[in-house]
Amino acid sequence: MKWMTKVLIVYLLAVSTLCAILLFSKIELDNYSSITFTLSPEALTYAQDNQLNEDYIDPVLEFISTKELTLLEEGYEVLYTAMSTNPYLYERNWSLYVEYSQIPDIDLQSSLFKDNNGVYYILAQYDMPLFELNQAITGNFIHFGFSDEYQVSNVYSNVYFLLNDEYTLYQTANSYDYDNKLFTMPTSIVDTSIDIVSVVGYVFLEIPVGNDATFFECSVDIFDGTNHKEDPGIILGFNKIVFAEREEYYSVAATWIKYRKEIS
Amino acid sequence: MVIILALLIALVIVLLGLVIKVLILMHHNRIEEFSTFLQKFVKIILVLTIFGYFLGQFLAIIAYFSDGYSALMQSSRAVYPVLLSLRLVFEVSFYIAIMLWADKLLGNLKINKIFHIDNTKYTKKIGMAFLILFVAEVTTGLLINIAHFASVGGTFELTTSPKMFMYLIIGFILLIVSSLFENSIKIYEENQLTI
Numbered sequence: 001m002k003w004m005t006k007v008l009i010v011y012l013l014a015v016s017t018l019c020a021i022l023l024f025s026k027i028e029l030d031n032y033s034s035i036t037f038t039l040s041p042e043a044l045t046y047a048q049d050n051q052l053n054e055d056y057i058d059p060v061l062e063f064i065s066t067k068e069l070t071l072l073e074e075g076y077e078v079l080y081t082a083m084s085t086n087p088y089l090y091e092r093n094w095s096l097y098v099e100y101s102q103i104p105d106i107d108l109q110s111s112l113f114k115d116n117n118g119v120y121y122i123l124a125q126y127d128m129p130l131f132e133l134n135q136a137i138t139g140n141f142i143h144f145g146f147s148d149e150y151q152v153s154n155v156y157s158n159v160y161f162l163l164n165d166e167y168t169l170y171q172t173a174n175s176y177d178y179d180n181k182l183f184t185m186p187t188s189i190v191d192t193s194i195d196i197v198s199v200v201g202y203v204f205l206e207i208p209v210g211n212d213a214t215f216f217e218c219s220v221d222i223f224d225g226t227n228h229k230e231d232p233g234i235i236l237g238f239n240k241i242v243f244a245e246r247e248e249y250y251s252v253a254a255t256w257i258k259y260r261k262e263i264s
Numbered sequence: 265m266v267i268i269l270a271l272l273i274a275l276v277i278v279l280l281g282l283v284i285k286v287l288i289l290m291h292h293n294r295i296e297e298f299s300t301f302l303q304k305f306v307k308i309i310l311v312l313t314i315f316g317y318f319l320g321q322f323l324a325i326i327a328y329f330s331d332g333y334s335a336l337m338q339s340s341r342a343v344y345p346v347l348l349s350l351r352l353v354f355e356v357s358f359y360i361a362i363m364l365w366a367d368k369l370l371g372n373l374k375i376n377k378i379f380h381i382d383n384t385k386y387t388k389k390i391g392m393a394f395l396i397l398f399v400a401e402v403t404t405g406l407l408i409n410i411a412h413f414a415s416v417g418g419t420f421e422l423t424t425s426p427k428m429f430m431y432l433i434i435g436f437i438l439l440i441v442s443s444l445f446e447n448s449i450k451i452y453e454e455n456q457l458t459i
Contacts, residue, residue: 004389008396011354015404018347019411 299373306370310363317356321349351404355397362393379452384445391438398431 282305289298369386372378405428 004392004396007354007357008400011350011400012403014350015347015407018350019407 295378296374296376299370303367303370303374306363306366310360310367313356313359313363317352320352347404347408351400354400358393358397362390365390365393379449381449384442384449387438387442387445391435391442394431394435394438398428398435401425401428401431 285301286298289301365386369383369390372380372383372386377383
């Protein structure tokens with residue numbers, strides 16, 4: 001019986017040591033978050049690892065980094081940054097989670113900003129190969145869904161497409177379906193003659209006071225015009241967002257989404 | 265998906281068949297046959313456990329290295345697979361030990377060596393092993409949750425699993441059986457000495 005106890009003690013010591021290492025890894029994450037906004041090196045590494053065209057990748061990253069820096073210059077305070085290149089639950093402080101079912105590789109960077117007025121601003125970028133999209137998309141492209149608790153009062157969006165290395169503002173839309181709590185971007189966007197299509201966009205939400213919503217969810221679905229394409233199953237969620245400032249509007253949440261399509 | 269479902273159904277049917285056979289053997293008090301049958305069963309489970317463990321580890325390693333981990337994720341997340349692997353090694357080691365002891369115990373029963381001190385030892389060892397598995401399960405879960413909460417944040421969650429309670433209940437029952445066995449052997453030996 002003694003050896004069993006000894007094995008147990010050794011095992012528990014090993015587990016404790018590993019847990020201590022886990023605690024220590026917090027420092028690495030904190031240090032890392034301070035540099036993500038300027039360089040996005042992981043996204044670049046990801047692109048290089050996947051043999052994607054650097055000429056294409058660089059302007060995308062530059063574009064996003066510029067937007068991030070603009071936010072910082074405008075006085076937004078970075079509260080939280082999370083990065084994940086894996087389909088795992090990844091949570092830290094704000095219970096960010098990412099789930100997907102179909103796409104095996106996704107590079108997510110998500111940050112939470114807060115402006116001087118206490119308004120929250122969520123910036124998330126996906127770096128995701130849409131290999132399933134091998135045909136022109138002529139119908140609705142993306143929709144965002146929100147949890148039922150939300151009564152979104154206003155939605156703005158800007159969508160940029162990278163065509164021939166140039167970003168084009170595709171649409172400034174307010175096409176939120178208040179009944180179904182769906183925001184849809186109607187599109188006929190893809191020019192099959194080009195090799196890669198990228199979409200960068202954000203959604204801007206105003207949520208009126210009176211909702212005790214603690215859940216924001218943005219899901220991305222793809223339509224090919226008439227049929228619902230296979231759902232890539234991407235969900236970006238911020239659970240339990242703490243709305244510290246209860247002003248006229250609860251919060252502003254924005255989502256940046258970048259798609260990459262490689263047409264075969 | 266259909267194949268997995270069919271395999272699961274087949275497994276359930278086989279297990280049900282095993283239970284029915286064991287019940288029939290017990291009902292007819294055929295201890296030797298019962299022991300022989302269970303001994304074979306334990307050996308199969310032993311082989312499957314070892315095979316399943318190595319296969320699982322192999323697949324986990326492949327998944328880990330083919331998943332495109334960034335340097336950041338490797339630094340912080342590498343601990344999790346190591347931690348979980350360690351727990352698995354610990355559990356599987358004890359499962360193997362338990363099955364080896366069970367095999368010996370059944371071997372004794374098969375040759376009608378019932379009231380023997382070895383059987384008490386094996387039963388006690390198996391009971392203790394289950395209790396140690398319980399302690400390991402509880403402590404590991406607690407440590408991981410504390411570390412996760414402290415490093416990642418969010419809400420502190422303490423989850424329980426039925427496996428944990430199963431370990432505890434089986435452990436206690438076996439220790440009680442072992443104690444009963446010990447007393448029975450004493451009475452048996454006294455009877456043997458009585459003229």
